[in-house]
Amino acid sequence: MSSWIIDRRALLGAVGQLGGVALAGQATPGWAKTLSQGGAALPSSEVLSGEAITLRIGKGHVTIGGKPAKAITINGTVPGPMLRLKEGQMLRLTVINELDEPSSLHWHGLVLPFQMDGVPGVSFPGIPPRSSFTYEFPIVQHGTYWYHSHSGLQEMMGCYAPIVIEPAEALPAPLPSMREHVVLLSDHSFVNPARIARNLKVEADYYNRQPQTLSGLMAGHELSMDQRLMWAKMRMSPTDIADVTASVMHYLANGHGPDENWTGLFTPGETVRLRFINAASMTFFNVRIPGLAMQVVAADGQDVQPVTVEEFQFGAGETYDVIVTPQNRAYTIAAETMDRSGMARATLAPAAGMAAPVPPRRARPLLTMKDMGMDMSGGAMKGMSMKMRDGSLAPQVKMGPGVDMISAMPEDRMGDPGIGMGDVGHKVLTYRDLVALHPNPDLRAPEREIEVHLTGAMERYMWSMDGKTMSQAHEPIPMRKGERVRFTLVNDTMMAHPIHLHGHIFELVTGHGDHSPRKHTVTVQPGGKASFDVTAEPGDWAFHCHLFLHMAMGMMRVVQVRPA
Amino acid sequence: MTHRCAVALAALAALALALPAMSHAQDTMPGMDMGGHQHHHAPAPPAQQAADQPAAPAAPATEGASDEPKGTDQSPGSAEPPPVAHDLAGSRYWDPQAMAQAHHAMMTERPAPLYGAVKMDIAEYQFGKNGDSWRWEGEGWLGDTNRLWVRSRGEGPVGGRLEDAEVEAAYSRAISPWWNLQAGVRQDLGTGPVRTHAMLALEGLAPYRFEMLAAAYLSDKGQWTGRIEASVDERVTRRIVLQPRVEFNLSAQDMPQQRLGAGLTTAELGFRLRYEFSRKFAPYLGVSWTWAGGRTADYRRADGESPLARVFVLGIKSWF
Ligand SMILES: [Cu+2]
Numbered sequence: 001m002s003s004w005i006i007d008r009r010a011l012l013g014a015v016g017q018l019g020g021v022a023l024a025g026q027a028t029p030g031w032a033k034t035l036s037q038g039g040a041a042l043p044s045s046e047v048l049s050g051e052a053i054t055l056r057i058g059k060g061h062v063t064i065g066g067k068p069a070k071a072i073t074i075n076g077t078v079p080g081p082m083l084r085l086k087e088g089q090m091l092r093l094t095v096i097n098e099l100d101e102p103s104s105l106h107w108h109g110l111v112l113p114f115q116m117d118g119v120p121g122v123s124f125p126g127i128p129p130r131s132s133f134t135y136e137f138p139i140v141q142h143g144t145y146w147y148h149s150h151s152g153l154q155e156m157m158g159c160y161a162p163i164v165i166e167p168a169e170a171l172p173a174p175l176p177s178m179r180e181h182v183v184l185l186s187d188h189s190f191v192n193p194a195r196i197a198r199n200l201k202v203e204a205d206y207y208n209r210q211p212q213t214l215s216g217l218m219a220g221h222e223l224s225m226d227q228r229l230m231w232a233k234m235r236m237s238p239t240d241i242a243d244v245t246a247s248v249m250h251y252l253a254n255g256h257g258p259d260e261n262w263t264g265l266f267t268p269g270e271t272v273r274l275r276f277i278n279a280a281s282m283t284f285f286n287v288r289i290p291g292l293a294m295q296v297v298a299a300d301g302q303d304v305q306p307v308t309v310e311e312f313q314f315g316a317g318e319t320y321d322v323i324v325t326p327q328n329r330a331y332t333i334a335a336e337t338m339d340r341s342g343m344a345r346a347t348l349a350p351a352a353g354m355a356a357p358v359p360p361r362r363a364r365p366l367l368t369m370k371d372m373g374m375d376m377s378g379g380a381m382k383g384m385s386m387k388m389r390d391g392s393l394a395p396q397v398k399m400g401p402g403v404d405m406i407s408a409m410p411e412d413r414m415g416d417p418g419i420g421m422g423d424v425g426h427k428v429l430t431y432r433d434l435v436a437l438h439p440n441p442d443l444r445a446p447e448r449e450i451e452v453h454l455t456g457a458m459e460r461y462m463w464s465m466d467g468k469t470m471s472q473a474h475e476p477i478p479m480r481k482g483e484r485v486r487f488t489l490v491n492d493t494m495m496a497h498p499i500h501l502h503g504h505i506f507e508l509v510t511g512h513g514d515h516s517p518r519k520h521t522v523t524v525q526p527g528g529k530a531s532f533d534v535t536a537e538p539g540d541w542a543f544h545c546h547l548f549l550h551m552a553m554g555m556m557r558v559v560q561v562r563p564a
Numbered sequence: 565m566t567h568r569c570a571v572a573l574a575a576l577a578a579l580a581l582a583l584p585a586m587s588h589a590q591d592t593m594p595g596m597d598m599g600g601h602q603h604h605h606a607p608a609p610p611a612q613q614a615a616d617q618p619a620a621p622a623a624p625a626t627e628g629a630s631d632e633p634k635g636t637d638q639s640p641g642s643a644e645p646p647p648v649a650h651d652l653a654g655s656r657y658w659d660p661q662a663m664a665q666a667h668h669a670m671m672t673e674r675p676a677p678l679y680g681a682v683k684m685d686i687a688e689y690q691f692g693k694n695g696d697s698w699r700w701e702g703e704g705w706l707g708d709t710n711r712l713w714v715r716s717r718g719e720g721p722v723g724g725r726l727e728d729a730e731v732e733a734a735y736s737r738a739i740s741p742w743w744n745l746q747a748g749v750r751q752d753l754g755t756g757p758v759r760t761h762a763m764l765a766l767e768g769l770a771p772y773r774f775e776m777l778a779a780a781y782l783s784d785k786g787q788w789t790g791r792i793e794a795s796v797d798e799r800v801t802r803r804i805v806l807q808p809r810v811e812f813n814l815s816a817q818d819m820p821q822q823r824l825g826a827g828l829t830t831a832e833l834g835f836r837l838r839y840e841f842s843r844k845f846a847p848y849l850g851v852s853w854t855w856a857g858g859r860t861a862d863y864r865r866a867d868g869e870s871p872l873a874r875v876f877v878l879g880i881k882s883w884f
Pocket residue numbers: 463496497498545546547550551555
């Protein structure tokens with residue numbers, strides 16, 4: 001099959017809209033150009049719309065700090081072209097795999113027939129090397145989403161891009177925006193992801209360059225001797241916040257490194273909608289715009305009642321839409337990594353060439369007993385046995401070398417702003433702040449509860465669910481079509497995991513009744529738990545941690561939904 | 565002599581047994597009441613903990629019956645899960661054979677089929693009162709959770725022949741998140757008597773992050789020996805690491821040919837300070853003392869050597 005395919009919209013469209021062809025050799029697509037007018041003003045052909053779209057997965061480069069890093073591209077760029085769609089339309093996507101290995105594209109957060117979901121071995125056979133596949137499905141929702149490869153570690157190599165879906169009819173929004181920008185955050189390394197995985201297997205803290213030190217102890221920094229000894233006794237580290245850090249990763253905003261400074265333009269006084277997408281492979285970001293309050297209006301593409309925050313932390317796979325009203329000056333969008341080892345940076349400015357100060361990275365946070373599922377602040381717990389690995393607390397977990405901890409008292413941490421966010425001195429978003437804008441579509445009580453433990457062994461870099469990797473467990477999680485089920489995820493590790501269920505939008509159990517916030521990816525805080533209610537859609541669906549190395553190591557299951 | 569032999573052996577066996585037990589005991593949280601009574605044996609019901617939740621599903625609203633819980637505020641029922649179907653939903657839409665192949669690939673695919681590494685913990689030049697020497701100690705492994713393990717160590721005078729050297733190969737089985745049980749063979753090389761040994765070892769990370777190795781050897785001449793090693797990395801700064809290290813060698817019997825006596829043969833204490841250019845390349849300098857114990861010390865004196873030796877060392881710790 002020829003790769004010289006021009007999509008129909010490009011043929012019918014305005015001047016210069018030549019599908020992906022014109023872009024070969026270009027590092028970033030038009031929507032993500034260093035200087036972006038944003039929204040409706042988007043001039044480029046790299047925003048693909050219409051009912052027939054062609055995408056090519058190939059080898060290429062992304063330029064970081066002036067140096068080319070190997071990448072897997074979509075239509076020649078990292079990130080790939082934005083799909084700008086309309087709720088209610090049909091979509092026919094032809095994906096040409098120009099790689100010498102199997103590939104796939106998965107539409108992250110879209111509700112669609114499972115056989116179009118794009119997970120090789122779960123929803124379809126994958127796209128063989130040097131061949132193509134046509135996806136066809138209706139668009140039944142609106143909001144901010146993204147798409148990425150679900151094969152091997154291709155996503156980690158840059159194979160991702162945003163999806164923006166406009167509502168079928170212009171809905172009265174509580175906060176209308178006059179302009180919009182997509183801010184897609186990601187991570188990229190000059191080191192091959194398989195090599196990163198191998199280094200972690202040999203030395204799990206290989207990339208942790210912010211350990212506790214004796215000199216820090218002498219200087220009276222951070223933990224006391226007693227606390228350090230307690231952590232050492234447990235063979236754990238309070239600095240184990242991210243396993244892949246800035247020592248190997250570069251952090252990008254719309255494909256641009258901090259020095260390349262992607263800039264979104266606005267007219268002072270305008271309301272601007274920023275569509276934040278965490279498309280990173282292994283990174284949680286703390287996002288803030290110093291001097292500018294953000295009103296969160298959508299989470300994972302689902303409208304919520306506006307809530308004003310100064311900052312939010314989000315995991316790989318999550319998206320937030322915020323509204324800001326910038327004045328006549330430049331602002332820095334600072335997306336610091338959760339372990340604060342690095343930062344993605346972008347700028348909002350009324351004119352090209354303007355920039356605002358970049359806030360320095362804040363001190364690296366430390367894990368606490370709460371992150372071990374052992375918060376002892378409640379006096380009621382006195383006298384309770386506090387074992388680190390009491391398998392009897394989680395009978396469904398297969399204990400073994402791959403499980404180094406069972407949370408003794410996992411707390412509901414949906415009201416938690418995230419690791420290191422408790423004391424930053426301003427309002428940080430929590431899941432409990434989110435309230436759906438519209439009543440939830442399914443108000444039934446869940447018929448049953450499925451508890452899934454997120455398990456791992458840090459020293460061995462093993463990750464699993466219920467103590468078993470996907471290949472060890474093999475068995476899917478069975479559900480009946482249309483069944484209403486509550487999932488409770490218990491995090492028995494000291495790392496936060498963003499857990500994604502394909503093909504479903506679920507309701508978080510946060511006490512908001514029939515206005516529960518709806519999401520497709522939920523971060524489960526270390527030592528904590530998180531619940532959501534979901535209505536089962538027919539088919540086989542992937543269910544996994546969206547930190548790609550955790551998924552690759554086995555923190556994944558298939559959810560099997562069959563007729564009742 | 566046979567008595568001492570039995571004692572030494574028993575001590576080694578006891579240690580080997582005690583290590584995993586210790587690791588277990590230490591799973592308990594320090595500083596916590598370890599009464600061990602009132603375990604809660606089932607995970608707490610969901611969403612029961614936060615006081616600010618309007619309606620805790622487990623307890624019906626007390627403020628007023630009109631406030632019926634809605635949506636996700638309702639508690640889950642206890643319906644049985646459906647049976648697991650043993651087919652692929654995708655096979656109804658796509659070529660079943662291609663689907664099955666892709667499913668198999670997805671289930672077995674990993675970032676790498678096997679992992680492996682070679683680590684040189686010690687590769688050093690030793691400056692001693694009675695002449696300089698070389699020394700190495702390293703290991704390599706191949707596998708994932710369970711591994712093929714190879715260890716080697718040796719030393720010899722600079723410009724002279726290799727004195728002591730050994731190579732061992734073992735199957736390493738993960739028995740806990742931190743411990744591996746290893747069984748294999750060891751081959752001695754060098755100028756001393758060349759023996760082959762069966763080896764059983766416990767290797768891993770002890771509480772307080774001590775890297776531990778306890779090994780028992782049975783030679784082809786029926787001689788029992790043992791070795792215990794422990795080291796810990798103390799990070800002085802982000803790149804400078806101080807590594808105290810101890811080693812005890814034990815023998816269950818007198819071995820005049822090797823000039824080793826029953827009991828504790830040698831004990832070693834070393835401090836190595838390394839600078840990590842990277843995790844994979846860290847030059848170090850340090851000092852190391854070796855004491856010969858009991859009858860071994862007598863052998864040393866008889867040979868005109870001192871039972872205590874001190875060396876300054878300069879080396880490179882690396883892995884690749
Ligand atoms: Cu994870």
